[in-house]
Structure formats: structure tokens, C-alpha cells
Amino acid sequence: EHVQTEKLSIPPGTVLQHTLLPAFFYKPNLWWPNGMGKQSLYNVVIAIDVNGFGESDSWSHHFGFRKIESVIDTTTGGRLFKVNGQPVFIRGGNWILSDGLLRLSKKRYMTDIKFHADMNFNMMRCWGGGLAERPEFYHYCDIYGLLVWQEFWITGDCDGRGIPVSNPNGPLDHDLFMFCARDTVKLLRNHASLALWVGGNEQIPPEDINAALKNDLQLHPLFRTEIPNSEEDLV
């Protein structure tokens, strides 16, 4: 469907962030949740060649074109989801984790997640007292069309609402919490099935953590605005 290359020069010992020119697609196959259409996935490969050396590194990912929006409905107070502009009636299941000894295998994930799709679910809610689920979990949610609601590691019981009330200010090290949250977002953010990051279960994270999560997780303005029609404008 699409190949584009760019030249760039990287000084020695440097780490830089590079945004490629947007790749344009006309009416690509969209990714839909279970029961609403196909879960079309594209194989995206990013490779870098170095003059005088050849291919230096490459990365690939199964990517789904989809737009997921959700807002709180002022009438009911419930959260309304839309995928590709279409409202979705959420049929969700609670998910803690595959196995208490963390024997997490692709085969087990595929079986568990296909089971939920066969039961006509279209969302998995990853509970805050469990895991930030693994890429293999998300891979099969991408394939079987299960949206994922992923909570961070805050629960009412352990963080300020349990009996006895404990840890009202959450974990001891907030910087460590944010480091883990940011690294987890980078690990999982490209999966089509990832629909919602949630601060915690039945509890709002401590104010500083909640504010940092909200700030870091908002959609970059670039993706809100209309793309100029010409590449010149864009550049």
C-alpha cells in the first residue's frame, strides 16, 4: 500500500526524535470492534539503513486504522464510546490476568481472548489490581476486535478506601509510578484495541499522579487539526 523513504544525518552519540512526513491513504480498510466489522490490520515496517553499513535496525507492528472516542454522557453519567464515528454498545468483561503464577503464553492469551470474542464481548477491562497487560494480550485483542480499558495500578481497597483505610496518598514513590506509567504507555500505545487508559479501580489516583497522567495522555494537537492539503503547507 505504501512505501516512503527519508534521508537524515545523525551526529555521533546522539539520540533524536524524528517524525516522518504523514503517509496518506485513500479509504483504507478500517479496524472495527468485534461484531461491528472486520479487524483490518496493516503490517507497518520502519527500517533504517546507514550509508557504509547497510540495514542498521528495523521494527514492525500490526497497525489498525481506527478512531476511538469516548465522553461522559451528561444525562446518565455513563461513558459513551464511538469507533470510527459509530456509537458502540459496550459488552465488556472483567479481566484480572491469565494465571496467578504469571505463566503467560501466546497460546493461553489467544485462547482466553478468542473465548471472550466468541461470547460476543467487545471490551476487556484490565482491572487496576492486576497487570498492565502484555503486548501479546493486546495483539490478540487487535485480532479478535476486543477494545481494551487498561487501568493503572491503583485500587480503592489498597489506596485510601479499604478497611483499614491505608495508603491514602497511593504508592510511596510517585516518580516511580509515573516512570512505570510512561514506559507502559510506550510499550502498548500502538495497539488498535487500546481504547482507554484509566487512573485506577474505584479510586482516583493521588492528585499529582492524576494530573500528570491526564497531561501526558491527551492527544497531541497535531492530530486534532485538519492536515493542510499540500506537503509544502505541512512542512
Place this chain on the structure above:
Amino acid sequence: MAEIGKRKLDSGWLAARSTEIELTGVQLTTTHPPSGPSAPWMEAEVPGTVLGTLLKNKLVPDPFYGLNNEAILDIADSGREYYTFWFFTTFDCQMSGNQHVNLNFRAINYSAELYLNGHKEILPKGMFRRHSLDITDILHPDGKNLLAVLVHPPDHPGSIPPEGGQGGDHEIGKDVAAQYVEGWDWMTPIRDRNTGIWDEVSISITGPVKITDPHLVSSFFDGYRRVYLHSTVELENRSSWNADCTLTLQVTTELEESVCLV
């Protein structure tokens, strides 16, 4: 020249309880590596947890059945050292000039000390964070490398009140770790609090420039007819000279098995 790409280290691991090993990590990865699964060393499940390895070696009953979990010593009673374990493995890696190698842990619970060929690195706390170390300069010239990791449980494993309850005494909430491990209304406590190298271990070989954490975002216009794919990558030039590069983005629809339409 070693092949560019990622290779998982998911076999041939050994484990031993830290209190049963007198040697240091430097000795284990230089002069006194374990010779095989003979006591106190045992075959290990990596990725996996300490309890998973103990179960694999039938040193604990399977907590999944009946009241077996009651027969397994809880970390609150045993102390953290009891579930502090060494994990050991070897791997081959023959590189050529201008190649670089990273050793990657996708998740460790909860903190660890790593020794590779006698060099020590600290893997900081946190159950949900990746660790990636540039090991290019500490690989063995002959290609045979010795790796030992001493894994420590969460700092606050807590203890389970006689009446149980959701999250036990909630001490685990002080750490950045899964909280269900102290037990919940639907779950008995996990005796080792899921301590271990619980996710993928790999080595990745690159040339002078490495790609890290690409970010893909799509934006939609004209009723989903006009669509853009935005890609941002982090690039690191680990050589000592300027790298003139060609960056390629390729998007294909995998028709069947390995047939692609470009």
C-alpha cells in the same frame, strides 16, 4: 556478523535461592558459574515467577488445586530473602565491527542486580517498567557470555490478616506492583507476590543506529476517506561518526501467510 534483530533468551535458565548461594554475582559470571541443575541450582521458568520455578521442580504443591496454597510458606512468614532468587543463563553472541547489542528485560518484579561476565548493573524497582542495557562493550570476545540476575521481591509484601480481605493489609499498595497478590475476595494470596523475571528477556543486535519506541497515530478526514499515518521514532547513533541514514516506512496488507501486497 551477527544477524540484526531480536533474539529471546527463554531457555536454559537455572535458579537458586539466594540464601543457599555463597558466591557473588561476579564469581558466578566469571570463575564459578553453576554447571547445571544440581542442588541448590534447579531448572528455572523464565519468563516466570519464583513460585512457577518451584512448582516446575515440584518443590511446592500446585496452588491451583484444593487447599494446596495453605501449604506454601507465605513471604510474610518466611521473610523476603526466602523468595529472593538467583537466575542464571549463558548465551552466545558473536558481533562484528559497528554492531551494538542490548540486553532487554520487558518486566521484572520487583528489583534486581544483574551480573554479566563479571560486570554489575542495578535494575531499579518497579514491576511495570522495561530495562534495556547496552552490553556491547562487556560481551566476551569468544562469544560465550555468563548472565546472573538476583531478583528481589516487592519492598512491601505485606501480611495476610487471618480474616483475609481485599488486598490483605494493603502494604503492597506502597509499591508500584500488582496488588491482587495479597489476596482478594475472589483470590487467595500469592505466596511469593509474583517475584521474578515475569516477562520476556531478549538481546537485540543493531548496527550503529538503533530505533526505539516508534509511535504510530492515524488521523481521519472527509468521512474516513482521507487518512494519514503519522510516525515518530527515536533514533540513537551509537557510533563515533556521523551517520547518514535512509529511513523507510513500508505499509503492507498481509493477504495470506507471507504473501504481501505492497
